[in-house]
Amino acid sequence: MKSALVASIAFAAAVKAAVQGFDISHYQPNVNFAAAYNAGARFVIIKATEGTSYIDPSFSSHYTGATNAGLIRGGYHFAHPGQSTGKAQADYFIAHGGGWSADGRTLPGMLDLEAESAGQCWGLSASAMVAWIKDFSDRYHARLGVYPMLYTNPSWWTACTGNSGAFVNTNPLVLARYSSTVGTIPGGWPYQTIWQNSDSYAYGGDSEIFNGSLEGLKRLARG
Incomplete structure (x- = not known):
């Protein structure tokens, strides 16, 4: 009975484990990565590209700074669905x-799916949006051997994909919800891999919480 109780407590502790991280772009040109690491952050996701013509001007310096500070890091791509193929945008991002x-320090790329000036769903039907995301995701996987993470929020995912469950078994979910709780998770995912819980982080950008232990985060980085 005692061993079962210890195992139960250990399991509960593992479930509640979390790792602080953040995401940034050129809107945060000066980031103190070493201070973020010292404060407990262990990963950062950095804007790299948009569409097939935009490279974030701070990406290179941010990536170098994050690497030097010992952070696990990766890039993200702001999707322009329908303006070019998912395959073309995946190639541009890569x-x-x-x-x-699979070095244990590089996160799979993240596809940022949200509204912009082109409209809530970029002029695409739900089925066309799902097909576009799959085109991007499959191309990324074919070239690199790992599926990209998908960043979204419940309202966008419901409106623009019809709350599709097509990516549950392949793509880790990065859920944007600025609240004290995760809330309802869209798309049939049983849980979020990363939760963007605030649009303000002490060392710049948005706060992100990995849903697991540091070793789990390293496993994600190893693919």
């Missing part, structure tokens, strides 16, 4: 910072 290798 060519300009979105690559991945």
Whole structure:
């Protein structure tokens, strides 16, 4: 009975484990990565590209700074669905910072799916949006051997994909919800891999919480 109780407590502790991280872009040109690491952050996701013509001007310096500070790091791509193919945007992302290798320090690339000036769903139907995301995701996987993380929020995912569950078994979810709780998770994912819980982090950008232990985060980085 005692051993079962110890195992139960250990399991509960593992479930509640979390790792602080953050995400940034050129809107945060000066980031003290060493201070963020010393304060407990262990990963950062850095904007690399948009569409097929934009490279974030701070990506290179941010990536170098994060690497030097010992942070696990990766790039993200702001999607322009329908303006070019998912395949073309995946190739552009990979060519300009979105690559991945199983070194334990590089996160799979993240596809940022949200509304912009082109409209809530970029002019695409739910089925067309799902097909576009799959085109991007499959191309990324074919080239690098790992699926990209998908960043979204419940309202966008429901409106623009019809709350599709097509990516549950392949793509880790990065859930944006600025609240004290995760809330309802869209798309049939049983849990979020990363939770963007605030649009303000002490060392710049948005706060992100990895849903697991540091070793779990390293496993994600190893693919």
